[in-house]
Amino acid sequence: MKTTAYFLLTAILWMPGCKQEKKMDASILFTALTDSAQAISLMGDTLYPHSPYENVVLKFDSARLAYEASPYDADKIIWYGRWAGYKGDFRQAITIFSEGIQKFPDDARMYRHRGHRYISIREFDRAIADLEKAATLIEGKKDEIEPDGQPNAMNIPISSLHSNIWYHLGLAYYLKNDLAKALPVYERAVKESENDDKLVSTTHWLYMLYRMMGNDSAAQRVLVPIKTEMNIIENNAYQKLCLLYKGALSVDAVMTVNGTVTSNDAVAYGVANWYRYNGETEKAKQLYEKILQGKVWASFGYIAAEADYVRYYNK
Numbered sequence: 001m002k003t004t005a006y007f008l009l010t011a012i013l014w015m016p017g018c019k020q021e022k023k024m025d026a027s028i029l030f031t032a033l034t035d036s037a038q039a040i041s042l043m044g045d046t047l048y049p050h051s052p053y054e055n056v057v058l059k060f061d062s063a064r065l066a067y068e069a070s071p072y073d074a075d076k077i078i079w080y081g082r083w084a085g086y087k088g089d090f091r092q093a094i095t096i097f098s099e100g101i102q103k104f105p106d107d108a109r110m111y112r113h114r115g116h117r118y119i120s121i122r123e124f125d126r127a128i129a130d131l132e133k134a135a136t137l138i139e140g141k142k143d144e145i146e147p148d149g150q151p152n153a154m155n156i157p158i159s160s161l162h163s164n165i166w167y168h169l170g171l172a173y174y175l176k177n178d179l180a181k182a183l184p185v186y187e188r189a190v191k192e193s194e195n196d197d198k199l200v201s202t203t204h205w206l207y208m209l210y211r212m213m214g215n216d217s218a219a220q221r222v223l224v225p226i227k228t229e230m231n232i233i234e235n236n237a238y239q240k241l242c243l244l245y246k247g248a249l250s251v252d253a254v255m256t257v258n259g260t261v262t263s264n265d266a267v268a269y270g271v272a273n274w275y276r277y278n279g280e281t282e283k284a285k286q287l288y289e290k291i292l293q294g295k296v297w298a299s300f301g302y303i304a305a306e307a308d309y310v311r312y313y314n315k
Contacts, residue, residue, distance in 0.1 A: 049088035265301030
């Protein structure tokens, strides 16, 4: 539940031309935790950051220095916050993006990135508030490519500001089990997918929504554009999942990469749901549990598995 202080801060942050430099009270931005804890899982476990790779720390330090040299440069604030998130300090990232919102209250990017990190720490209501705000700020505006922090093999960004706002907003609704609100968001995201990578990722979530809502015919219709031969740069896992849903691939084909079982949480989560939709609830439970034994607790597949496990098996 949001506090009065949170709503007051939000009102202040959205005031045009706000240039306050005062440090924000962290208790307003997120639920207070002890030590270096980042979040409380949906199952009640305390989640701590993992040690980041050395190159991530170096890039974070570089982004911090660039920000300190130009603290009113919106791009530098965003990269400072993004690299804080990449190194696993999601709360620091939220604090940085909150400063960005103070300085640039009409910049949808600040809300988009802060909303993403609220999802990471399981603060779904705050994520939704940010992403809904971002969605209002982009209405009627031209879309823009969103550069990757960790580029794909072809060094071609596949996502955009608009698509990332819709994707994360739909996900936040989905994780809250607000399927009625998630549905039109992902329907729009599929319709506006101008490349195959976006199409397969948004189709995956839309398919699952239709199945969860019992609309199997709509779920099958949304799979029609998904083919074996597509121009996929990085979302091969989502393409495979969609082909599984379509009946064109087996579970084994989806769950293995170069002959070994994949550790991709998104793939495992999709397969677990596929088992559950098709009545194999024990297999689904076992796969959810396998995901939750992993360490990448900030991945969307992990968070979704956590939400579904609590919803269906941990009552």
